[in-house]
Amino acid sequence: MPTNLAAVSLVPLQLQTSKTDQAIVVKCNGRLTFDVSANFKNEVKALIPETRRIVLDLTNLAYMDSSGLGAIISVYVTAKKCNCDLRLINFNKRVRDLLGITHVLAMFEDFGQFNVRMP
Numbered sequence: 001m002p003t004n005l006a007a008v009s010l011v012p013l014q015l016q017t018s019k020t021d022q023a024i025v026v027k028c029n030g031r032l033t034f035d036v037s038a039n040f041k042n043e044v045k046a047l048i049p050e051t052r053r054i055v056l057d058l059t060n061l062a063y064m065d066s067s068g069l070g071a072i073i074s075v076y077v078t079a080k081k082c083n084c085d086l087r088l089i090n091f092n093k094r095v096r097d098l099l100g101i102t103h104v105l106a107m108f109e110d111f112g113q114f115n116v117r118m119p
Contacts, residue, residue, distance in 0.1 A: 023053035029060040032068030041071040048084045059090040
């Protein structure tokens with residue numbers, strides 16, 4: 001069932017976390033913007049000691065601003081320092097464009113194609 005991103009775009013950021021044998025998956029729903037980026041960063045960074053891989057599923061992320069991008073990059077840097085792999089999956093064209101414009105798309109491109117299953 002397709003998700004209505006117009007309806008999701010009005011929702012504040014909500015994170016749903018689940019664990020698999022291979023990773024902790026964080027489903028991001030709503031908008032990752034300045035007003036929630038610090039909370040996002042703190043919540044995801046707190047997961048790093050628990051796993052070797054964190055997967056951010058951005059299927060329902062309707063919008064991300066530069067603060068949201070900064071939060072993802074901050075989590076990425078912290079994860080790398082702790083030998084934890086951070087991956088983004090299922091990001092939409094708007095998020096892909098933001099990652100491309102800021103030259104960080106290459107860090108996540110292999111996993112960002114829509115409908116890519118978690119490895």
